[in-house]
Amino acid sequence: MSSLHNASVAELSAALAAGKVSSVELTRMFLDRIAGLNGELNAFITVDEARSLADARRADARRARGEGGPLAGIPLAHKDIFCTRGMLTTCGSKMLANFASPYDAHIVERFDQAGAVLLGKCNMDQFGMGSSSENSHFGPVRNPWDRRLVPGGSSGGSAAAVAARMAPAATGTDTGGSTRQPAALSGICGLRPTYGLVSRYGLIAFASSLDQAGPMAKSAADLALMMNVMAGFDPRDSTSLERPKEDYTRDLEPDLAGLRIGLPKEYFGEGIEPGVRGAVEEAVRWFETRGAALVALELPNTALAVPVYYVLAPAEASSNLARFDGVRYGHRAKDYDDLVDMYCRSRAEGFGAEVKRRILVGTFVLSHGYYDAYYLQAQKLRRLIARDFAEAFKRCDVILGPTAPTTAFAIGAKADDPVQMYLNDIFTIPAPLAGLPALSVPCGFDAKGLPVGLQLTGDCFSEARLLGVAHRYQQATDWHLRVPTETPL
Amino acid sequence: MSLAADQVRRLARLARIAIRPEESETVLASLNRVLGLIDQMRAVDTSGVEPMAHALDAKASVAQRLRPDAVTETDQRELFQSVAPAVERGLYLVPKVIE
Numbered sequence: 001m002s003s004l005h006n007a008s009v010a011e012l013s014a015a016l017a018a019g020k021v022s023s024v025e026l027t028r029m030f031l032d033r034i035a036g037l038n039g040e041l042n043a044f045i046t047v048d049e050a051r052s053l054a055d056a057r058r059a060d061a062r063r064a065r066g067e068g069g070p071l072a073g074i075p076l077a078h079k080d081i082f083c084t085r086g087m088l089t090t091c092g093s094k095m096l097a098n099f100a101s102p103y104d105a106h107i108v109e110r111f112d113q114a115g116a117v118l119l120g121k122c123n124m125d126q127f128g129m130g131s132s133s134e135n136s137h138f139g140p141v142r143n144p145w146d147r148r149l150v151p152g153g154s155s156g157g158s159a160a161a162v163a164a165r166m167a168p169a170a171t172g173t174d175t176g177g178s179t180r181q182p183a184a185l186s187g188i189c190g191l192r193p194t195y196g197l198v199s200r201y202g203l204i205a206f207a208s209s210l211d212q213a214g215p216m217a218k219s220a221a222d223l224a225l226m227m228n229v230m231a232g233f234d235p236r237d238s239t240s241l242e243r244p245k246e247d248y249t250r251d252l253e254p255d256l257a258g259l260r261i262g263l264p265k266e267y268f269g270e271g272i273e274p275g276v277r278g279a280v281e282e283a284v285r286w287f288e289t290r291g292a293a294l295v296a297l298e299l300p301n302t303a304l305a306v307p308v309y310y311v312l313a314p315a316e317a318s319s320n321l322a323r324f325d326g327v328r329y330g331h332r333a334k335d336y337d338d339l340v341d342m343y344c345r346s347r348a349e350g351f352g353a354e355v356k357r358r359i360l361v362g363t364f365v366l367s368h369g370y371y372d373a374y375y376l377q378a379q380k381l382r383r384l385i386a387r388d389f390a391e392a393f394k395r396c397d398v399i400l401g402p403t404a405p406t407t408a409f410a411i412g413a414k415a416d417d418p419v420q421m422y423l424n425d426i427f428t429i430p431a432p433l434a435g436l437p438a439l440s441v442p443c444g445f446d447a448k449g450l451p452v453g454l455q456l457t458g459d460c461f462s463e464a465r466l467l468g469v470a471h472r473y474q475q476a477t478d479w480h481l482r483v484p485t486e487t488p489l
Numbered sequence: 490m491s492l493a494a495d496q497v498r499r500l501a502r503l504a505r506i507a508i509r510p511e512e513s514e515t516v517l518a519s520l521n522r523v524l525g526l527i528d529q530m531r532a533v534d535t536s537g538v539e540p541m542a543h544a545l546d547a548k549a550s551v552a553q554r555l556r557p558d559a560v561t562e563t564d565q566r567e568l569f570q571s572v573a574p575a576v577e578r579g580l581y582l583v584p585k586v587i588e
Contacts, residue, residue, distance in 0.1 A: 102568045195544045209543060238553060307530040310523060318504060325505070327581050332574035339584045344507035356506055360497070360516070361523050363504040373531060379540035381530055386541060418519055419526045435544025460548050
């Protein structure tokens with residue numbers, strides 16, 4: 001049992017299939033690790049052991065009948081942005097601190113149907129707004145590699161849970177990098193799928209034209225197994241794409257000879273920590289030895305991606321979060337004068353400072369007299385950023401670079417300056433603006449012993465290729481197998 | 490550009506977010522930090538560029554799907570109202586609106 005918490009989803013699945021371990025035993029093991037570690041790491045907001053064990057017993061019975069796919073009996077954790085019936089869904093916010101969703105999110109249903117066991121709900125920056133998982137009503141998440149540091153965000157609880165082996169895999173969401181940046185800062189893997197591939201039904205909305213759910217796990221091969229469950233058409237999401245079903249594990253061992261890897265000069269410029277640059281350049285050399293062709297590229301509008309994102313995402317947030325009015329669900333202030341005062345106080349009390357800041361920015365860029373100069377201008381620049389990628393993919397198959405310019409930073413270090421925090425997203429924001437898939441995998445450690453993430457971006461619907469290229473890299477490297485030394489048990 | 494205190498009060502009113510007097514300076518300063526960042530995109534010439542509202546509009550059909558105009562939902566009033574802050578006899582309670 002002792003080594004099983006480091007096993008991949010694929011290995012756990014094989015052990016379950018061979019009857020070497022039961023889902024109840026696995027679930028018990030991960031629940032014990034959560035009980036032992038969560039007090040310090042704060043990766044989970046809600047855990048319900050009885051429910052998890054009931055899920056596990058059902059999965060064992062399914063396996064005993066010879067039913068169930070690869071994920072039957074596999075424990076996993078959901079980011080607390082996904083609605084779960086019968087378990088609180090807080091979105092990391094006081095606004096929804098007591099919210100019991102009357103329905104399940106689409107991907108929650110899908111994992112449930114696949115027989116996966118729900119271990120609990122992971123902490124996060126409230127409403128997905130943040131890059132450090134400090135903006136949570138339930139307190140900051142701590143990085144398993146060094147508890148004085150942030151794990152990244154907004155899916156920082158999911159990343160910390162996987163990194164500390166409290167869960168073999170977890171779900172996250174990615175609006176401007178929230179699966180990939182915490183994966184990089186916590187030493188795990190995270191994928192943002194093509195926009196529209198995974199249903200957003202029951203994913204509490206932040207910025208609807210950018211929000212996508214994605215898997216987080218220890219290896220690219222595990223991400224592929226999870227994508228097979230998560231992706232697929234859902235009529236309840238108006239942006240869900242109707243496409244033939246794909247097997248995301250179909251191309252895990254591609255020939256790297258001749259693979260054209262694009263290296264944008266903007267992703268290797270100033271502002272990147274030497275430890276990050278060194279690790280990424282080392283990975284580039286590895287791909288070169290395998291016969292990949294390196295293609296020098298330019299993505300000239302990269303520097304505009306952060307400003308464009310911080311117009312569009314707040315604009316959409318200000319509209320989406322208008323639903324939180326203290327009437328139908330969510331926090332209602334105790335004292336108020338009239339209806340408008342009740343709205344104003346309920347929202348002031350329920351939302352954290354970063355959420356309020358983004359709502360106010362969004363209200364400004366959509367307001368009369370400023371709409372054209374800000375919102376419309378940002379939408380036009382979004383097209384220029386997408387065109388840069390379209391041009392690039394005429395010359396290369398994947399684009400490679402660092403996931404984040406730095407490794408994990410100290411809790412509190414950027415908390416007082418929103419702009420410093422926003423700039424940490426510089427490499428993860430362009431793909432969502434263009435709707436593209438991108439993933440982050442560990443590619444080394446800096447001098448402080450902190451993990452570095454390598455980002456691969458592909459053209460629309462190229463997930464299977466991205467996962468294959470990443471898997472090939474992980475067959476030859478062991479960065480993803482390193483375990484935080486501060487994790488006991 | 491940078492915002493003045495009365496503009497922030499107006500935005501807060503539009504957004505239905507109460508700002509306490511002792512917070513207003515911090516809110517103003519942080520909003521102006523963010524505006525300083527996003528103002529960088531205003532100088533770029535985008536004449537003739539079509540705004541992009543949907544990430545895949547050049548790649549896939551993103552037209553809104555239509556469905557038959559038939560009832561597909563069942564009545565779940567009690568379930569949905571069970572999470573409301575205040576309900577009575579199947580109605581959501583709010584402060585008196587009309588005197």
